[in-house]
Amino acid sequence: MLKKLILLCFFPLLIFFCDVPTGLKPTQSGIAGTVFFKNEWPKQTDEVMVVAATVFPPTSLEDIIMSEPLDTFVDSANYVIWTNPEAFAAVGVVWKEKEQPWEVTNIIGIYFPTDDKFTPGSVTIPDRNTLVDSINIEADLSVARRKVDSVIEGTLTLTDEWWDGAEYVLVIAAKTILNPGLLDLTFGFPMEANFDTTTYSLPVQPGTYVAIGAIVTEKGQPIGTESIKGFYKKKASDRLPTIVKIPTDTTRISNIDITIDYDFRFP
Amino acid sequence: MKNIFYLALSILMTFLCALVLPVHAQSTGALAGRVIDSHSGEPLPGVNVTLSSTVLGAATDADGRFTIQRIPAGIYTARVTMIGYKHTEQHVTIQPNQTTNVDIQLQETVLETPEVMITANKRRQSIQESPNSVGVLTRRDFEQKNEIYLDKLLQYASGVNFVGTQVNIRGSSGFNYGAGSRVMFLIDGVPVMPGDSGDIKWDLIPATQIERVEIVKGAGSALYGSSALGGVINVITKKASSRPSTHLRVATGIYDQPRYAEWQWSSRMRNFTDIDIDHTRQLGDKSEILLAAGQHKSMGYIQNTEYLRHNASFKWNYRPTGTHNLTISLNYEGGDRETSLMWRSQRQALQVNPIALGDYVESQKYGATLFHQWVLRKNFRLQSRFSLFNNYWKNWYHDNITASTANKPGYEIQGDWQLAEKNSLIFGTEGSWDFVNSGLVGEHSQYILAGFIQNEFKVITNVNLTLGLRYDYQYVDNGFNDSQWSPKVGLVWLAQNYLRFRASSGQGFRVASMSERFPEGLYSGLTIIPNPFLKSETAWSHEIGMNINPSTFFYLDIAGFWNDYWDMIEPKPDENQVIQFINVTRARIAGVETMLKILPVKNLGFDIGYTWMDPYDIELDTTLAYRPRHILTTAITYKFKQLELGVDFRFVSKFERVEVYPKDDRVDQHVLNARAAYSFGLLTLGLNINNVFNYNYTQMERTLLPIRHYVVTLSSKF
Numbered sequence: 001m002l003k004k005l006i007l008l009c010f011f012p013l014l015i016f017f018c019d020v021p022t023g024l025k026p027t028q029s030g031i032a033g034t035v036f037f038k039n040e041w042p043k044q045t046d047e048v049m050v051v052a053a054t055v056f057p058p059t060s061l062e063d064i065i066m067s068e069p070l071d072t073f074v075d076s077a078n079y080v081i082w083t084n085p086e087a088f089a090a091v092g093v094v095w096k097e098k099e100q101p102w103e104v105t106n107i108i109g110i111y112f113p114t115d116d117k118f119t120p121g122s123v124t125i126p127d128r129n130t131l132v133d134s135i136n137i138e139a140d141l142s143v144a145r146r147k148v149d150s151v152i153e154g155t156l157t158l159t160d161e162w163w164d165g166a167e168y169v170l171v172i173a174a175k176t177i178l179n180p181g182l183l184d185l186t187f188g189f190p191m192e193a194n195f196d197t198t199t200y201s202l203p204v205q206p207g208t209y210v211a212i213g214a215i216v217t218e219k220g221q222p223i224g225t226e227s228i229k230g231f232y233k234k235k236a237s238d239r240l241p242t243i244v245k246i247p248t249d250t251t252r253i254s255n256i257d258i259t260i261d262y263d264f265r266f267p
Numbered sequence: 268m269k270n271i272f273y274l275a276l277s278i279l280m281t282f283l284c285a286l287v288l289p290v291h292a293q294s295t296g297a298l299a300g301r302v303i304d305s306h307s308g309e310p311l312p313g314v315n316v317t318l319s320s321t322v323l324g325a326a327t328d329a330d331g332r333f334t335i336q337r338i339p340a341g342i343y344t345a346r347v348t349m350i351g352y353k354h355t356e357q358h359v360t361i362q363p364n365q366t367t368n369v370d371i372q373l374q375e376t377v378l379e380t381p382e383v384m385i386t387a388n389k390r391r392q393s394i395q396e397s398p399n400s401v402g403v404l405t406r407r408d409f410e411q412k413n414e415i416y417l418d419k420l421l422q423y424a425s426g427v428n429f430v431g432t433q434v435n436i437r438g439s440s441g442f443n444y445g446a447g448s449r450v451m452f453l454i455d456g457v458p459v460m461p462g463d464s465g466d467i468k469w470d471l472i473p474a475t476q477i478e479r480v481e482i483v484k485g486a487g488s489a490l491y492g493s494s495a496l497g498g499v500i501n502v503i504t505k506k507a508s509s510r511p512s513t514h515l516r517v518a519t520g521i522y523d524q525p526r527y528a529e530w531q532w533s534s535r536m537r538n539f540t541d542i543d544i545d546h547t548r549q550l551g552d553k554s555e556i557l558l559a560a561g562q563h564k565s566m567g568y569i570q571n572t573e574y575l576r577h578n579a580s581f582k583w584n585y586r587p588t589g590t591h592n593l594t595i596s597l598n599y600e601g602g603d604r605e606t607s608l609m610w611r612s613q614r615q616a617l618q619v620n621p622i623a624l625g626d627y628v629e630s631q632k633y634g635a636t637l638f639h640q641w642v643l644r645k646n647f648r649l650q651s652r653f654s655l656f657n658n659y660w661k662n663w664y665h666d667n668i669t670a671s672t673a674n675k676p677g678y679e680i681q682g683d684w685q686l687a688e689k690n691s692l693i694f695g696t697e698g699s700w701d702f703v704n705s706g707l708v709g710e711h712s713q714y715i716l717a718g719f720i721q722n723e724f725k726v727i728t729n730v731n732l733t734l735g736l737r738y739d740y741q742y743v744d745n746g747f748n749d750s751q752w753s754p755k756v757g758l759v760w761l762a763q764n765y766l767r768f769r770a771s772s773g774q775g776f777r778v779a780s781m782s783e784r785f786p787e788g789l790y791s792g793l794t795i796i797p798n799p800f801l802k803s804e805t806a807w808s809h810e811i812g813m814n815i816n817p818s819t820f821f822y823l824d825i826a827g828f829w830n831d832y833w834d835m836i837e838p839k840p841d842e843n844q845v846i847q848f849i850n851v852t853r854a855r856i857a858g859v860e861t862m863l864k865i866l867p868v869k870n871l872g873f874d875i876g877y878t879w880m881d882p883y884d885i886e887l888d889t890t891l892a893y894r895p896r897h898i899l900t901t902a903i904t905y906k907f908k909q910l911e912l913g914v915d916f917r918f919v920s921k922f923e924r925v926e927v928y929p930k931d932d933r934v935d936q937h938v939l940n941a942r943a944a945y946s947f948g949l950l951t952l953g954l955n956i957n958n959v960f961n962y963n964y965t966q967m968e969r970t971l972l973p974i975r976h977y978v979v980t981l982s983s984k985f
Binding site: 025 | 526611932935971
């Protein structure tokens with residue numbers, strides 16, 4: 001009897017006295033800060049979250065980690081994103097409209113550590129015990145994009161060949177070109193940089209857009225004004241981009257064709 | 268439509284004819300006897316005695332006695348079976364107007380598996396005659412592990428693992444939340460997967476109502492049709508018995524505190540209670556009934572996972588003559604269950620996002636089956652089955668409410684023809700209709716009609732060959748139609764009395780569920796669009812295996828398998844993050860599976876199951892998502908008089924690839940459970956400590972599996 005009991009207990013005891021693994025543990029590292037909201041909260045606000053993206057702009061859900069929904073209709077809200085050590089290219093605030101899907105491009109705020117409002121600040125979590133705090137973000141509720149049927153559409157054409165490192169192409173619509181920030185731009189979804197000619201369709205809010213252009217992201221490089229590689233111009237000889245007006249939320253403007261040129265420089 | 272009407276009419280007529288055909292007046296006799304334990308000489312109650320070529324049978328009473336009346340005169344084989352004992356057969360001669368008496372001795376088995384009779388090939392045969400790998404869990408396993416949830420017990424079957432509620436046999440399914448299963452689920456041979464989601468509803472039947480679970484591994488569409496892509500799980504429920512018997516089981520338990528202070532979220536002790544009762548008895552001299560009911564409730568160890576569920580079953584068995592048997596079964600399961608899709612964060616792993624507090628689902632499931640067996644000749648029987656499965660749910664997800672009702676009527680008519688002693692032919696037709704009205708997919712219907720044939724015969728001495736073929740035709744209300752031929756070939760070679768080899772190849776397929784074909788709308792903030800012309804996914808399974816059973820103390824089974832998959836249906840986001848289910852993945856899963864049962868000393872048993880597989884996504888040239896490479900299960904059981912002690916250990920290697928949250932931490936699964944049971948008189952008291960080391964792990968991302976919990980069970984059979 002004793003022998004059998006010892007034999008029976010042998011296996012669990014063996015496991016017990018070995019280094020018994022504990023499995024998953026609570027995350028101790030992450031990103032924290034405060035979001036300061038400016039301008040009026042849109043009535044159609046459903047949720048607002050802070051999103052950390054390993055690449056900017058994010059091209060899939062795998063590139064991002066989201067916080068819990070923040071308090072809405074408040075002046076400021078604290079947030080924490082608990083996550084493992086990683087380098088994030090950008091941390092931003094995303095707005096979601098009621099009864100509409102999440103769009104990670106519906107950004108109302110981005111963490112900028114300097115006065116350069118075109119280059120998002122990167123955040124690195126060095127180890128599993130560090131909570132990187134004070135990543136404060138100003139969110140502008142006036143740039144929240146509600147669902148509209150108004151679009152700008154056209155073609156994108158490459159003049160020469162894709163250059164090394166070219167990764168994604170994003171169509172942008174800008175309301176200003178004088179020292180523009182990322183929040184002054186409406187972004188389209190990233191398209192892989194592997195076409196000679198392709199069509200695009202960019203949903204935009206009603207308003208006046210002083211430039212419709214194309215940004216080409218390069219692998220491992222942050223976005224800057226030098227990433228802009230073409231504007232829509234009515235005549236090829238025009239030096240400045242052509243203004244496009246969207247009077248209503250059902251306006252559809254076609255033939256806004258853009259040429260992508262590696263040698264293009266932002267004026 | 269006209270054709271369908273005539274087909275349905277002819278099926279119904281066949282069934283009615285079978286019931287009302289005049290029974291020829293025959294001279295009958297009776298068989299009576301007593302069954303005792305060969306070692307102790309004690310009478311054995313609850314032993315099943317059945318007669319070949321008839322639908323007649325009986326169970327022994329408390330004194331081990333049985334009587335079978337109204338047997339047409341002739342020579343029969345009496346088959347005597349009981350869980351825990353070696354089955355035996357005895358030839359008996361029934362004389363007109365006389366009672367033939369027999370005394371039968373049963374020898375207790377220490378290893379149950381080689382003795383189990385299965386119906387995996389749609390006919391009753393020994394597990395060792397099957398050309399496919401078949402795993403079996405019996406009532407004794409459920410009682411021994413003191414478990415009432417089928418999905419939890421299946422995790423201890425060789426080659427089986429779970430991702431959330433999705434079962435994988437040899438890595439077949441992966442994870443496809445609530446949208447189709449690559450494993451066919453049957454209750455008493457009836458498919459019970461609802462037409463909307465096509466997934467498995469594990470809570471439909473509590474384990475206390477289960478007699479046996481058969482797990483057929485590899486593609487099995489040649490007999491079972493759609494969804495039998497990776498395997499088949501067939502649950503055989505308890506039969507109504509002529510011996511009056513009542514079984515009461517009350518279990519209660521508590522969850523321990525989480526291992527880490529950060530995960531503590533409730534100051535209350537989280538508890539759960541399960542109460543199940545069933546009663547069976549004879550009703551008149553030609554029928555038996557079984558009634559069962561249960562209540563299951565839990566506060567949950569995760570925030571917002573409380574539930575209160577009820578179930579009820581009714582089974583009536585009627586034998587008007589020795590050649591007709593009619594069984595009517597009704598099952599109900601329903602209640603409310605709070606839902607938690609994922610944790611708040613790994614920092615708050617047992618809490619949900621505040622916005623998800625209050626999410627819950629209300630659901631009801633009904634199943635009804637009419638089953639008729641008709642022995643037309645000594646070597647030919649006809650079985651007809653008509654069934655209806657209804658699944659209703661209403662889901663409160665944040666501020667959205669979605670509801671769905673799915674009805675699945677079905678039929679099967681099967682002929683079972685014993686052409687010679689080692690030559691059996693089964694053939695038949697099967698059909699099912701799906702009518703779905705759902706907030707997820709709209710109002711849709713589809714049907715599948717099929718015909719199948721399978722012949723098992725002796726090729727040379729000790730070598731049996733199985734050839735099977737099934738044709739399925741599917742029609743969806745949007746005009747989409749598809750058809751599949753599913754062939755199968757199998758070989759069993761009895762090289763020695765203790766050594767058997769087997770080999771098989773078979774095709775499988777799965778038609779897209781409604782929730783893959785027609786989903787439309789916003790779910791969890793993501794847009795999903797339909798793909799009305801989604802093709803069926805297909806698979807070929809190949810297997811070779813052997814089992815060695817040289818003594819009653821040693822059983823070893825080894826199998827090598829190679830499964831190829833085409834057009835696997837997966838949800839894929841496009842560049843706008845709009846999700847659509849498409850035929851995308853070409854995959855191959857090859858591996859080796861072993862099962863060893865040994866008894867090194869008397870009353871001490873070891874069960875070890877190990878599966879190694881290489882799940883390869885050919886399309887992406889990488890590992891298939893949500894599949895482990897290693898699965899190890901072990902069980903040690905020691906019995907001393909009325910005391911039984913045991914430990915169960917399960918190891919599943921971490922998934923090398925997941926799709927939804929690939930950046931999350933992933934770990935291997937190591938779970939150790941301990942159990943003790945003590946029987947005194949009619950009562951058995953059990954104590955279980957599950958997840959002894961309070962190990963923390965996930966299967967589906969962001970859902971922590973149960974932390975350590977303690978269960979006390981009191982059960983009684985009287």
